[in-house]
Amino acid sequence: MNMFSIGSFVRRPEFGAILSLIAVIAFYVIFGGVNLTTMFGAASWVNFAANLGIVALPVGLLMIAGELDISIGAMIPAGSMTIAIISGYYELPIIVGIVASLSIGVLVGLINGIISVKTTVPSLIITLGTLVAVQGFVLGASVLITGNASVALDSPQWAKTIFGQLIGGNYQVIIIWWFALTIIFAFVVHKMKYGNWIYAIGGDKISARNAGIPTNKMIITLFVLSSTSASFVGMCGAILFNSAQVSGGMNYIFNTIVAIVVGGVLLTGGFGSIIGIFIGALTFAIVNQGIYFTDIDRNWSSLIIGVMLLAAVLMNNSFRHMALTMMTKKKK
Amino acid sequence: MSDNKPVLELRNVDKSFGPIDVLHDISLKVNKGEVLCLLGDNGAGKSTLIKTLCGVHKPTNGDILMDGEKVTFNRPRDAADMGIATVHQFGGTFPLMSIGRSFFVGVEPTKGWGPFKIYDRKKANEVAVKAVQDFGITRIDDGDRLIGGLSGGERQSLAIARAVHFGARVLILDEPTAALGVKQAAHVLRIVNQAKKRGLAVIFITHQVMHAMAVGDHFAVLIRGSIAADFRKGERSREEITDLMAGGETMAALEAEIQT
Numbered sequence: 001m002n003m004f005s006i007g008s009f010v011r012r013p014e015f016g017a018i019l020s021l022i023a024v025i026a027f028y029v030i031f032g033g034v035n036l037t038t039m040f041g042a043a044s045w046v047n048f049a050a051n052l053g054i055v056a057l058p059v060g061l062l063m064i065a066g067e068l069d070i071s072i073g074a075m076i077p078a079g080s081m082t083i084a085i086i087s088g089y090y091e092l093p094i095i096v097g098i099v100a101s102l103s104i105g106v107l108v109g110l111i112n113g114i115i116s117v118k119t120t121v122p123s124l125i126i127t128l129g130t131l132v133a134v135q136g137f138v139l140g141a142s143v144l145i146t147g148n149a150s151v152a153l154d155s156p157q158w159a160k161t162i163f164g165q166l167i168g169g170n171y172q173v174i175i176i177w178w179f180a181l182t183i184i185f186a187f188v189v190h191k192m193k194y195g196n197w198i199y200a201i202g203g204d205k206i207s208a209r210n211a212g213i214p215t216n217k218m219i220i221t222l223f224v225l226s227s228t229s230a231s232f233v234g235m236c237g238a239i240l241f242n243s244a245q246v247s248g249g250m251n252y253i254f255n256t257i258v259a260i261v262v263g264g265v266l267l268t269g270g271f272g273s274i275i276g277i278f279i280g281a282l283t284f285a286i287v288n289q290g291i292y293f294t295d296i297d298r299n300w301s302s303l304i305i306g307v308m309l310l311a312a313v314l315m316n317n318s319f320r321h322m323a324l325t326m327m328t329k330k331k332k
Numbered sequence: 333m334s335d336n337k338p339v340l341e342l343r344n345v346d347k348s349f350g351p352i353d354v355l356h357d358i359s360l361k362v363n364k365g366e367v368l369c370l371l372g373d374n375g376a377g378k379s380t381l382i383k384t385l386c387g388v389h390k391p392t393n394g395d396i397l398m399d400g401e402k403v404t405f406n407r408p409r410d411a412a413d414m415g416i417a418t419v420h421q422f423g424g425t426f427p428l429m430s431i432g433r434s435f436f437v438g439v440e441p442t443k444g445w446g447p448f449k450i451y452d453r454k455k456a457n458e459v460a461v462k463a464v465q466d467f468g469i470t471r472i473d474d475g476d477r478l479i480g481g482l483s484g485g486e487r488q489s490l491a492i493a494r495a496v497h498f499g500a501r502v503l504i505l506d507e508p509t510a511a512l513g514v515k516q517a518a519h520v521l522r523i524v525n526q527a528k529k530r531g532l533a534v535i536f537i538t539h540q541v542m543h544a545m546a547v548g549d550h551f552a553v554l555i556r557g558s559i560a561a562d563f564r565k566g567e568r569s570r571e572e573i574t575d576l577m578a579g580g581e582t583m584a585a586l587e588a589e590i591q592t
Contacts, residue, residue: 045334193440196429200437203426210408210418211438271428320428 004132006030012052013264014276016316020308023282027304028286032294039286039293042144050178051286052255054233057185058226060260062123064224066269071112071127072230072256074134076249078104081138081151084244088153089146098159098235105231108134113220123223131253136197139246149246155239161187164239168209172235181229186274198222202269258305259284262312271320285306337400338363339533340385340416340502347384354380354509355557358394362502362533362550365494370537372554378537379516381554382506385535386418387411417495418504419488425533427480431472434479435494463497466491467523485516489523492544496527503527504535509543521546541573551578 028034035076039045055072062069079101087097112130116123142149155164165173189195200208209215230252238244263280265272287308291301338361355379362368372378383389385396387405393400404439405411408418417434428432433440436456442449457475464472469489470565472482479487495503505524509517517540524547528534538544544551551568553561553576561568561576568576 193442193449193451196437196440196451197434199429199433200426203429203434206427207420208437210412212409212412213438266428270426 012276013271013273013316014279015264016312016319017263017276017279017283019310019315021279023287023311024283024287024290024308028175028290028296032291032296033238034290034294042289042293043168043172044292045285045289046175047170047172048289050172050175051233051237052252052259052285053178053281054174054181055230055252056256056259056263056272056277056281057181058222058229059256059282060263060265060272060274061185061189061198062219062222062226063260063265063267064202064269064272065198065219067123067206067219067222068257069112069127069223069226070124070228070253071130071134073250073253073321074138075105075133075227075230076234076237076243076252077246078134078138079221079231080238080244081142081234081246082231083235084143084151084153084238085145087155088151088244094155094159096251097153098163101235102228103233104158105228107269108226108231109227110220113223116223117216117219142246150243152243153238154242155244161230163236163256164241166240172236172240173238174233177236180230182274182278189274194218198320199270202266202271202274204270255288258309261309261316264312264316266320295297338397339399340535341397341400342385342391343395343397343479345384345391345396347380347389353557353560355384355391357545358554358557358559360552360559360562362535364501364533365528365531366549367534367536367547368550369548370535370552370554371539371541371573372537373539374582375556376554376577377567378554378556379506380557382418382504382507382535383413385502385504385580386416410496413457415499415501416499416504417498417502418506419491419495419508420506427470429479429483430457430476431464431479431490432457432460432475433473435463435490435497439498459497462493464493467493467496469493469519469523482511483516485519490519490522492523492527496530496532500532502533502535504537506537507539508536509538509540517543539577541577544573545570 002310029036059072082104082292083097083101086092086100087094108130112123112127115121115126139149142151161173163173167173189198197208197213197218201218202215205215234249259280260272260277261267261280262283263272263278264276284305285303288301291298291304342358345355345358346353347432349405358381360368370378370381381387382495387408387410387482390405396405403414407569417450426437428439431515432453433456441452443452444450450484461475467489469486472486472490477491489547492505508524509521512520521543523534528547531550536544549565551561551563551573552559553573555576
């Protein structure tokens with residue numbers, strides 16, 4: 001059974017994602033007259049994909065486990081404001097700001113996770129609550145402390161090198177973080193037992209618990225990962241742009257969900273892959289940023305994203321169905 | 333049977349939730365290599381009894397004994413550690429996971445060292461496929477296949493094979509044939525028989541008398557939380573059992589009513 005078969009390829013969650021990616025590029029080339037060398041040489045969409053992709057990885061895992069985290073929309077500005085206030089406004093060493101920024105991610109993740117496992121409230125509602133609460137907290141605290149909704153930050157060179165420099169003048173260093181995190185996540189999810197646990201939790205939480213999986217611990221960990229990665233992205237942005245704003249981040253909520261679903265993750269949980277989420281973020285970034293390289297007016301980009309999302313969902317559905325029925329046929 | 337002590341025994345077990353008594357004075361025993369069929373209509377307390385057996389609920393009064401010794405289950409895990417495995421109606425399997433992965437869920441085989449222990453897919457698939465084939469399901473030959481592609485009977489069989497593989501001594505089957513067609517049900521019954529031959533104590537919960545008669549050695553009928561009848565194979569006819577389950581003579585009365 002080691003032979004390459006179409007069946008086993010179609011069965012993979014990232015199959016739909018690859019098709020979407022090809023379709024989107026083909027669409028831009030045919031209808032937008034895009035020059036592929038210019039587009040692939042450009043940094044804008046890679047930067048966009050990296051920022052989105054880092055958040056999409058853990059949120060996608062949460063979705064595989066049957067949960068959802070939309071509080072990331074507030075965690076990105078929370079992460080950048082935390083470091084800007086501590087290291088910019090109070091001029092404490094940057095490391096304090098970094099630790100504080102990530103800690104606030106851990107804290108909110110713990111709150112989301114613990115409420116989620118202790119109650120039966122859907123995580124969409126819980127994280128909607130923390131989303132709004134964190135947003136309000138960040139704005140209130142920022143105005144209270146600094147009297148301003150925007151704070152400047154001056155980072156030392158080492159912090160810039162690691163978190164916020166532009167490689168070759170255009171490419172954000174966060175791209176490297178994105179690749180590295182994708183590899184780590186892919187290893188943990190697809191090669192270690194933890195991945196199996198996440199799929200089992202998303203498939204049937206009660207059976208998973210009966211099988212001895214620490215479901216609560218896993219879910220809390222995933223919530224911590226997702227909000228921490230969001231505050232990480234915010235922190236990197238603050239270091240890169242030398243300033244932080246209270247607003248922004250809300251787009252990330254829908255962008256990540258689209259990227260994850262296009263990446264082949266099932267909204268109801270139990271199915272998906274890290275490579276799929278990676279490709280999903282890439283595809284989304286190409287649609288969103290690639291439109292600038294086409295003759296198409298950029299006002300149409302939301303339309304394309306919407307159509308792509310629907311197409312991806314329908315495609316994933318029918319491929320999954322096909323994968324399952326193909327298996328039954330094969331055994332006759 | 334090497335020893336005469338029943339593998340699992342309930343002695344005068346009562347269970348009530350607040351003021352509501354669900355089980356009264358239940359005494360049951362199941363021996364090694366024996367199938368105990370627990371029959372009962374909907375609402376007779378079957379589910380509560382299962383949950384008591386597998387550690388979800390604690391009995392209000394009475395004792396649970398394993399091999400003649402008193403045991404207490406504080407949580408399902410305790411019962412599982414003692415070798416009590418429960419297979420639910422829908423098999424407790426994960427439709428979108430591969431056979432190998434779902435077989436080993438929670439106890440994944442790994443290879444490698446330290447933090448780089450990786451999931452051993454090849455071994456998991458081999459073991460899982462062998463375990464189910466040993467139960468006579470030769471149609472499963474690829475451990476990478478998704479559970480969702482299997483029939484209901486095959487899923488049940490897989491779940492039973494899994495329980496046996498991981499050293500279950502008592503197998504509690506909760507309505508394993510309820511959602512299945514005739515052929516699939518026969519398949520599952522064959523697997524139950526296999527498990528029995530391997531020396532497991534099986535508790536088979538059903539309301540289908542035919543299925544119970546096919547595999548059971550010992551029968552208990554549950555009505556409104558009490559054991560209404562307790563008999564061995566061949567002591568009662570199918571009609572008698574059906575009547576008992578329906579709460580006495582109602583079936584016969586109904587038939588008479590229809591005929592007149």
